Amino acid sequence: MRQINKEDVILKIQELVHQACCEVDSSTIKQIITSKDYEESPIGKQILEEIIKNDEIACQTKRPICQDTGIVVCFVKVGRECYLPFDLTAAINEGIRIAYKEGYYRNSVVNDPIERRNTFDNTPAIIYYELIDGDQIQITLAPKGAGSENMSTLKMLTPAEGIDGIKKFVIDTINEKGAKACPPLVIGVGIGGGFEKCALLAKEALMDELDAPYENSVYEKLANELKDEINKLGIGPMGLGGSNTCLGVRIKSYPCHIASLPVAINIQCHVNRHAKGVI
Ligand code: SF4
Incomplete structure (x- = not known):
């Protein structure tokens, strides 16, 4: 067994919060730069240039990429050989509390969805745990803003609707809501599992590098087709028209019931904040 120290968890969470809030993921910025080169709309091109400049300044000055620094979602994989003589959830929240204060990031979490009092330290985080082999803790952390999250959606399709039904659902959703989510967008799609599992798959899909290879070519083909179709909608950067x-589109799937085809769409704006670390 390997003993993990509480202080190491707190420090790692602080580091990941700062990285996620101030540095755009490398595969995302690469794609934004590529997109700018083939953007057909002059205003769209100008917006992409501004986004690139904004991202560079944020990274250089360690200032947040956007004012909405989100509610923190953490995917935590804990090695079976880790010995944790402390409350891991409390340590993660402590790291978030310190980082949001250090960075002067906006506190965007309320204590209760009805009472709605700000907790003033951006906690609690939304944390998902998974057990894995080994003696390490792998953390993926994503401060999720509300603008794009609020446009996300889920539908229980019938199996007969198949791939065409999935495509129609994704494209109709982006056509209706995409302009309000600060495009250009990253779209996480969860297919299969059940009602709650497909939503989680869609969120996890957003943690992927945009150019990460797929194991299953069916999903790779579907992701590429969806991206092309969405870009033909003409919504454009910041919804002001254009070819980007x-x-x-990132897709994750899971086995499901013979009578179900759950599909969730988790929309992410161009900020696409997430950071990964290992303890
Ligand atoms: S959707 Fe993204 S870019 Fe728009 S306000 Fe929210 S975090 Fe910022």
Whole structure:
């Protein structure tokens, strides 16, 4: 067994919060730069240039990429050989509390969805745990803003609707809501599992590098087709028209019931904040 120290968790979470809030993921910025070169709309091109400049300044000055520094979502994989003589959830929240204060990031979490009092330290985080082999803790952390999250959606399709039904659902959703989510967008699609599992798959899909290879070519083909179709909608950067509405579509799937085809769409703006670390 390997003993993990509480202080190491707190420090790692602080580091990841700062990285996610101030540095755009490398595969995302690469795609934004590529998109700018083939953007047909002059205003769209100008917006992409501004986004690139904004991202560079944020990274250089360690200032947040956007004022909405989100509610923090953490995917935490804990090695079976880790010994944790402390409350891991409390340590993660402590790291977030310190980082949001250090960075003067906006506190965007309320205590209760009805009472709605700000907790003033951006906690609690939304944390998902998974057990893995080994003696390490792998953390993926994503401060998720509300602008794009609020446009996300889920539908229980019938199996007969198949791939065409999935495509129609994704494209109709982006056509209706994409302009309000600060495009160009990254679209996370979760297919299969059940009602709650497909939403989680869609969120996890957003943690992928945009150019990460797929194991299953069916999903790779579907992701590429969806990206092309979405970019033909003409919504464009910031919804002001253009040929770049979507930077990438990432799909995750899971086995499901013979009578179900759950599909969730988790929309992410161009900021696409997430950071990964290992303890
Ligand atoms: S959707 Fe993204 S870019 Fe728009 S306000 Fe929210 S975090 Fe910022």
